[in-house]
Amino acid sequence: MTDAQASMEAPGEADRPQMKVSDEVAIQIEKMNKWFGSFHVLRDIDLTVYRGERIVICGPSGSGKSTLIRCINALEEHQKGRVVVDGTALSSDIKNIDTIRSEVGMVFQHFNLFPHLTILENCTLAPLWVRKIPKREAEETAMHFLEKVKIPEQAHKYPGQLSGGQQQRVAIARSLCMRPRIMLFDEPTSALDPEMIKEVLDTMIALAEEGMTMLVVTHEMGFARQVANRVIFMDAGQIVEQNEPEEFFNNPQSDRTKLFLSQILGH
Amino acid sequence: MSEVHAHTVSFVRREMLPEQAPPLTEVGAIKWLRENLFSSWLNAILTILSIFFVYWSLAHVLPWMLGGIWNAESLRDCREIRDARYGEGASVACWAVLTDRWNQLLFGFYPSDAYWRPIGALLVFLAGIAPILFSSLPRKSLWFTAVAPFLMYFLLWGGTIWGPVAVAAGFALGWAVFVAVSRAAGSLAGSIGAIVVPILYWLFLAGPLARTLGEVAPIGLTFVPSDDFGGFMLSFIIGIAAIVLSLPLGIALALGRQSDLLIINKSCVSFIEVIRGVPLIVWLFTASLLLNYFLPPGTNFDLMLRVIIMVTFFSSAYIAEVIRGGLAALPKGQYEAADALGLDYWKAMRLIILPQALKISIPGIVNTFIGLFKDTTLVVFIGLLDPIGLSNAIRATTDWNGIYWELFIFIGVLFFICCFAMGQYSLYLARKLRTDHH
Numbered sequence: 001m002t003d004a005q006a007s008m009e010a011p012g013e014a015d016r017p018q019m020k021v022s023d024e025v026a027i028q029i030e031k032m033n034k035w036f037g038s039f040h041v042l043r044d045i046d047l048t049v050y051r052g053e054r055i056v057i058c059g060p061s062g063s064g065k066s067t068l069i070r071c072i073n074a075l076e077e078h079q080k081g082r083v084v085v086d087g088t089a090l091s092s093d094i095k096n097i098d099t100i101r102s103e104v105g106m107v108f109q110h111f112n113l114f115p116h117l118t119i120l121e122n123c124t125l126a127p128l129w130v131r132k133i134p135k136r137e138a139e140e141t142a143m144h145f146l147e148k149v150k151i152p153e154q155a156h157k158y159p160g161q162l163s164g165g166q167q168q169r170v171a172i173a174r175s176l177c178m179r180p181r182i183m184l185f186d187e188p189t190s191a192l193d194p195e196m197i198k199e200v201l202d203t204m205i206a207l208a209e210e211g212m213t214m215l216v217v218t219h220e221m222g223f224a225r226q227v228a229n230r231v232i233f234m235d236a237g238q239i240v241e242q243n244e245p246e247e248f249f250n251n252p253q254s255d256r257t258k259l260f261l262s263q264i265l266g267h
Numbered sequence: 268m269s270e271v272h273a274h275t276v277s278f279v280r281r282e283m284l285p286e287q288a289p290p291l292t293e294v295g296a297i298k299w300l301r302e303n304l305f306s307s308w309l310n311a312i313l314t315i316l317s318i319f320f321v322y323w324s325l326a327h328v329l330p331w332m333l334g335g336i337w338n339a340e341s342l343r344d345c346r347e348i349r350d351a352r353y354g355e356g357a358s359v360a361c362w363a364v365l366t367d368r369w370n371q372l373l374f375g376f377y378p379s380d381a382y383w384r385p386i387g388a389l390l391v392f393l394a395g396i397a398p399i400l401f402s403s404l405p406r407k408s409l410w411f412t413a414v415a416p417f418l419m420y421f422l423l424w425g426g427t428i429w430g431p432v433a434v435a436a437g438f439a440l441g442w443a444v445f446v447a448v449s450r451a452a453g454s455l456a457g458s459i460g461a462i463v464v465p466i467l468y469w470l471f472l473a474g475p476l477a478r479t480l481g482e483v484a485p486i487g488l489t490f491v492p493s494d495d496f497g498g499f500m501l502s503f504i505i506g507i508a509a510i511v512l513s514l515p516l517g518i519a520l521a522l523g524r525q526s527d528l529l530i531i532n533k534s535c536v537s538f539i540e541v542i543r544g545v546p547l548i549v550w551l552f553t554a555s556l557l558l559n560y561f562l563p564p565g566t567n568f569d570l571m572l573r574v575i576i577m578v579t580f581f582s583s584a585y586i587a588e589v590i591r592g593g594l595a596a597l598p599k600g601q602y603e604a605a606d607a608l609g610l611d612y613w614k615a616m617r618l619i620i621l622p623q624a625l626k627i628s629i630p631g632i633v634n635t636f637i638g639l640f641k642d643t644t645l646v647v648f649i650g651l652l653d654p655i656g657l658s659n660a661i662r663a664t665t666d667w668n669g670i671y672w673e674l675f676i677f678i679g680v681l682f683f684i685c686c687f688a689m690g691q692y693s694l695y696l697a698r699k700l701r702t703d704h705h
Contacts, residue, residue, distance in 0.1 A: 073606075073607055075603055075606060075607060094611070098609050098610075098611055099609075101606060101607055101608065101609040102608070102609030104607075105607075106604075106607040108600055108603065108604065108607075110598075110600050111600075112598075112600035112601060112603060112604035113604070114601065114604070114619055114623075115623070115702055116622050116623050116626065116700070116702055125608070125610075125618060125619075126608035126609060126610060129610060129614050129618060130608065130609045130610060130614075158702035159702075160702055174608075175607075175608075178608065178609065
């Protein structure tokens with residue numbers, strides 16, 4: 001019962017103007033519902049993301065956090081509700097979806113680089129074929145972002161020759177080459193060795209400092225504390241609690257959040 | 268000293284040991300022999316038995332092959348030369364059948380004054396396929412690849428040059444329609460237009476157009492009917508045409524089988540299952556006997572063309588299944604990453620999915636091609652004169668009645684060279700496309 005109350009109160013965003021970075025809405029999700037078969041994975045999700053916000057989404061596995069961000073670029077289809085990304089409402093129209101996807105970058109848990117292409121080709125592929133940018137320009141942009149993630153010297157190697165951390169940084173650069181206005185991160189460090197997690201997080205922190213709108217599904221609570229201006233806790237397909245990181249970690253409201261935090265911070 | 272060392276725990280080495288040569292049994296040829304041929308008593312016995320067996324076979328086969336007779340008019344002639352040279356009843360090959368019937372084995376009954384045409388077509392084929400096989404060749408030469416099929420058709424069958432030109436123009440027309448319509452009304456309308464307009468053109472316009480042009484400017488070669496085609500030329504034409512056509516068709520079927528669109532999916536599945544579930548020989552008989560019943564009366568559809576279509580369908584069903592395996596082996600993340608970057612379906616397939624799926628499928632695809640090429644010998648059953656058919660015809664003549672081995676060895680060797688080359692190319696390609704480590 002207390003949980004239900006908490007989840008009723010927590011998403012009330014109107015009374016949290018202090019969390020906004022700007023007034024411009026980047027993503028608007030209203031009463032979104034999704035089912036996998038008869039399994040109700042996302043229940044009445046309401047979420048407004050303002051331009052420049054860094055949001056960390058956490059929660060136990062199976063709580064629907066990955067599914068939530070995958071609905072934003074239509075990798076998963078939601079069945080009920082409204083999703084507006086960057087002023088474009090998600091519909092089943094393919095053109096519409098491709099437009100949104102080219103504006104929203106996504107970084108995956110398993111990097112998903114294209115193994116048959118070099119690092120540089122991975123980065124220039126979408127700009128060349130989706131944005132129709134001339135090759136020279138696309139390569140310059142790619143090198144710019146590869147320098148930004150600190151691996152320009154690997155440009156002519158293949159993904160299979162790089163370490164996990166390097167591959168994930170390439171994946172970030174590949175997304176940035178499309179000059180996205182929003183970046184989604186789906187557990188970007190979960191498949192990495194501990195010493196590689198830092199290099200990827202550093203890249204993400206640098207990106208956040210430049211004002212990129214970011215939605216990050218992660219269990220890296222240090223990252224959340226340092227970078228996020230909002231932390232969302234999900235359980236059983238619903239947003240249970242959201243707050244500024246300071247408040248969220250020091251003074252969690254719902255019992256489930258407390259339990260979750262005690263489990264992941266307790267060791 | 269050593270006793271002291273053995274009982275104390277602390278130890279300091281004062282002088283380093285010099286490097287020593289390994290024992291004789293651990294280096295070079297002796298090591299190799301020991302490890303591979305004489306590693307145990309049983310293996311030693313097997314090695315000696317094998318050496319004896321190889322020697323025994325070669326001792327019988329080599330004199331037969333190398334001592335063979337190359338110049339004779341007939342088998343009787345051959346035997347007389349043999350008796351004179353080696354004594355009565357010696358066992359030597361009579362390769363003279365090959366020199367005597369060389370042209371026939373290669374070209375069938377193709378007019379002998381026009382043998383340069385199939386040879387030219389083969390050279391055109393090699394020049395056209397080279398830039399596809401070896402990516403280091405200049406990409407500009409690909410335009411020749413596009414022209415090659417029409418040029419080859421013209422060289423082989425002859426007739427007026429305007430026939431192939433009019434057909435080729437249909438492809439150019441389709442491309443033009445695709446570009447124009449997809450710019451105006453989207454890529455789906457463009458694709459439909461690019462299929463419908465050329466078909467209408469081929470059905471109603473291409474024939475009269477070629478005839479008119481032929482009357483205005485009669486350029487051409489003597490027409491050679493398909494009935495005169497034979498020998499290895501026939502195997503090559505059917506094999507190459509079916510290989511070249513079945514790869515794109517197989518890819519299309521594999522993608523169709525993966526499609527979410529019910530009608531496309533089901534029609535691809537039924538096509539694959541029906542074609543694959545019936546023996547090739549049945550399809551060939553269908554092509555030669557039954558197909559004419561289904562075609563409008565009066566249409567005379569060239570038998571060779573019918574055979575090429577059937578063989579193409581047959582191998583494309585196998586290719587589709589091989590590629591489906593490659594598609595299934597790709598992690599789902601590759602599709603998602605392509606989607607997330609905003610690539611549409613066709614771009615994702617062309618740039619991300621197919622290059623990887625085809626790379627995985629190379630051994631299976633080449634395997635299917637090798638099988639297809641050898642299966643072209645089945646056309647002997649519907650009366651086409653492929654090398655096997657010709658060997659039967661040659662053995663039926665009074666001159667060469669009673670000869671077996673020489674002909675079949677020759678046919679086998681030629682097929683082996685082609686199939687072995689394909690297998691080696693697939694290994695080369697697999698090595699070249701490896702990107703995991705260098």
